C-alpha cells in the first residue's frame with residue numbers, strides 16, 4: 001500500500017536570496033501556519049528572514065510538521081553570502097542551485113510531498129555552471145533515473161480560471177515553428193492528459209491546442225503549421241482516446257476554456273500562454289511542472305528585485321503555489 005504523502009510537509013527552495021523569495025516565504029508562513037495540511041519547510045539561510053519572524057532551524061524534514069505551527073522550519077544551507085534585498089550576488093549561485101537539488105531529492109526520497117520553488121534569476125546561475133533554461137528542465141534532470149533519459153517536463157500555468165500548458169518555453173520566437181513537431185506535440189498532449197487525471201482529478205480531460213498563426217492559419221493561407229503539425233498531432237491524440245481539439249484560434253480559445261469548453265489549453269509559445277493567465281490573475285497564478293515523478297509548483301512571477309528592495313512584495317502567488325502543490329500531492333496519494 002502506498003504511503004499517504006499528502007500528510008508530509010512540502011519543501012520550499014530558497015530561490016534568489018536577493019529577490020522576493022525570503023519575504024514571500026515569511027508571509028506565506030504567517031498566513032498558512034494554522035493549517036497543518038499546508039505545512040512546509042524551507043531549504044535556505046535562517047538569516048534571510050525578517051528579524052520579527054520566528055524561525056527554527058531543523059536537522060531533518062521529519063521535524064518540520066511539529067515546528068510549523070510555531071515557527072518557519074528552515075533546513076540551513078551553508079555558503080549563503082550576506083545579501084541586501086534587490087542586490088543580486090553571484091556568490092549565492094551555488095547555494096541557490098543546491099537548494100533546488102536537495103529539495104528535489106527530498107521529494108524523490110518521499111520525505112517531502114512536493115517541491116515549491118522560489119524564483120531564480122537564471123542568468124546569475126549560469127556562471128556557477130547551471131546549464132538549464134529554468135527549474136523546469138533542471139528538476140526533470142534531477143528526477144532522471146540513471147539508466148534512462150530524463151522525463152519530458154511540461155510547463156503549465158494555472159490561474160484566472162485557466163490551465164495553460166506550453167508546447168515551447170524559453171526559446172526565441174523565430175525558432176518556434178521549427179521546434180513544433182507531430183511526435184513532440186503528441187507527447188505533450190499525452191503528458192497533459194495524464195496529469196489532468198493524476199494531479200487534478202479530471203476523469204475525462206478535454207484539451208485544446210492553440211494555433212500558431214493568426215486565425216489558426218486560416219486554412220493554410222496565413223501559415224502552414226496548423227495543417228502540417230498541430231492538426232495531425234491532434235488527430236493522433238484523438239485516435240489514442242484523448243479528447244483533443246484541432247488548432248483553435250489563439251485569440252478566442254482562452255475565452256472558450258473560461259466558458260467551460262476545455263479543461264486545459266496547450267499554447268504554442270510562452271507568451272501566448274502566459275499573457276492570458278497573468279492578465280486575468282497577475283498575483284495568483286501558479287507555474288506547475290507536469291510529467292515528473294515529483295510534484296513541483298512555483299509562483300508564476302520572477303525575482304521581483306525592485307519589490308524586494310522596496311519591501312512591497314506580495315505573497316499571493318507563492319501561497320497559491322503551496323495550496324496547489326498540497327492539493328496535487330493529495331490527489332496523487334488518494335488515487336494511488
Ligand SMILES: NC(=O)C1=CN([C@@H]2O[C@H](COP(=O)(O)OP(=O)(O)OC[C@H]3O[C@@H](n4cnc5c(N)ncnc54)[C@H](O)[C@@H]3O)[C@@H](O)[C@H]2O)C=CC1
Nearest residue numbers: 020119120121122298300301302303304306307312313314
Ligand atoms: N520561476 C522562476 O524562477 C521565474 C524567474 N523569473 C526570473 O525573474 C527575473 C525577473 O523577471 P521579470 O521579467 O522582471 O519578472 P518579475 O515577475 O520578477 O517582475 C515583473 C514585475 O512584477 C513585479 N512583481 C513580480 N512579482 C511580485 C511580487 N511577488 N510582489 C510584488 N511585485 C511583484 C515586479 O516588481 C516587476 O515590477 C528574470 O531573471 C527571470 O528569469 C521569471 C519568471 C519565473
Ligand SMILES: NCC(=O)COP(=O)(O)O
Nearest residue numbers: 133134135136137287298
Ligand atoms: N516564465 C516562466 C519561467 O521563467 C519559470 O521557469 P522555471 O524556472 O519554472 O522553469
